Amino acid sequence: MHFALTDEQRMIIDTTRAFVEAEIYPHELAVERAGHLPLELIREIQSKAMAAGLYAANMPAEVGGAGLDTLSWLLYERELGRANYALHWTCVARPSNILLAGTPEQRARYLMPCIRGETWDCLAMTEPGAGSDLRGMKASARQEGSDWVLNGTKHFISHADLAGFTIAFMATGEEDTPRGPKKKITAFFVDKGTKGFTVRDGYRNVSHRGYTNAVLEFDECRVPAENVLGEPHKGFEVANTWLGATRLQVAATCLGRADRALQLAIAYAAERHQFGQAIGKFQGVSFKLADMAMELKAAELLTWEAAWKFDQATVTEADMSMAKLKATEVLAMIADEAIQIHGGMGLMDELPLERIWRDARVERIWEGTSEIQRHIISRELLRAQGG
Template structure:
């Protein structure tokens, strides 16, 4: 792999970093304090990202997106990672799973999402089915040309501001190798559909201002035309979306780790104790060396994985490795940053404590670190079967 960036990629990185520093970072403190992004600010970010050509950068040109390759997408995600999810979510990346839209779904859901006219949310997780996605219990029962859906979802990001839900429900069962296996179907459901209720979930320590919601479905009737993809093949779509998404989560984490590192290094270079810069003490300088090493390693692995994704050679294990390494690196880097800052690292006058809080969720969502290790270890063992 060629690790140098093209001129176009360098310009892209510069443009996105400038946008983040000017349009997003100045609002971090207020959003974190209020646990809310004012609607006017959200609209402004969305408008400016559309004008800059950043909106829907993950979608192909054929449907109106920026058409960036995966490596370039990872570069954008790294720069967006230098600010809060609560803010950079409005530089929207519509769910790539919407590329499975067909017929009238394209004009109703796909293209409006790319233009910024409609916003989606992805609803798979349930109270009894987190890491065990096959454990979902929300069920859709066929009734003529409709499905009647009952069940609930939770930990659904920005569902309160979404216009429609990409929702997964059990639609049948099959016997396979002596075991009963659930068949799952994906549905596109407008949020004003009777029988579906969305409410704010419990307040989270991480990512204040970026809310998660609960969705309740009671005899919610959905027409068969709103099936995304094929009936009973919802997990085929979900697996494809989740796997690629893990690479972008890794890239996002690298940007946040780099920002925390830069702030810690500057503090170490200016903070005086015992007549010396604290960065001159081995206890601090070695932390900085470890932080720089881990960030560089995670970045190279992530970009290498994104390149494999572009070439069609990435495996589930590759994506798991990138997500595992980057998220755990972020956790260690932010913890070291707090230690270098000392007591000030935990004061809300500085963003370090927020970086530390926000880092914790990254090892949980989009598949826990334990799930990533499980995927990777299974792939390793298959080579010796």
């Protein structure tokens, strides 16, 4: 494997990092303290991101994106991940790849406005009683003539307050399998403002302040057949085909925050003096820094290898789960140790460390908990032995 970055990849890193430092960092503290991301600020940064060629950069070139290979895309995500999540995710939006699964008409109606920055998308899968077990969802849709009628509740739906539409996954039947009955699932585009579709405020979250979640309610919500994404009863297959790489996206953004925390810890250990010398000279601190750097390097290598394999069409579910699991747990460790090195100052909001520490907690939960990732990894190991 060739480990050197190309000139283009270095340019992506430098351009994205410069943008993050100049246009996003200055607004972090205000957003953290207010817990709110003003629309006028979103539009200001969004406009600058478009001018810099960073908006919707995850999309293929033929639809107006940057056409990046997977590794280059994740290098870009790592640099964005250094910043407050609400700011980089909303203002430098990356539309969900699942929109590429749409028909030409659906792409024109839903994908292209997201790429142009006119609206945002949101995915509605999780329910109060169905998180990791999507087959356990209770929200359902029934067919009536050429329409579908949706009923049920989704929650923890990210930035649904801003989104112009949602892609809602609903149970639409049941089939018998050797392991018992299994629900069929269908994905639907549902426009905000559709009768019977209500977006309610979600929960106050300790992680990612300014990045909202919502509760979506469907009450006899009627949508036409052309709003089905993919084929009826094949929503699970659509999700598996298009959303697998989101685990790598989470891993990459975690790497960016972990590196920011590590660099702050290194700088502080070099400049802070106690007992007549820099605290980095004490083994209690220097060994922490060594472990932090080593674990970050391991997480990076797992993530970059999975990205490379993704483009070779050889990546496995375990590869992506290992990257997500390692990166999220390394971020938690580095954030905690960076605060320990800073002492009391690490918990003050004058520094980004307490935010990084809080934000790290959700990463081991969303896009599949650490326990789910370990299940995926071990399942693949056992299957190779017929288990």
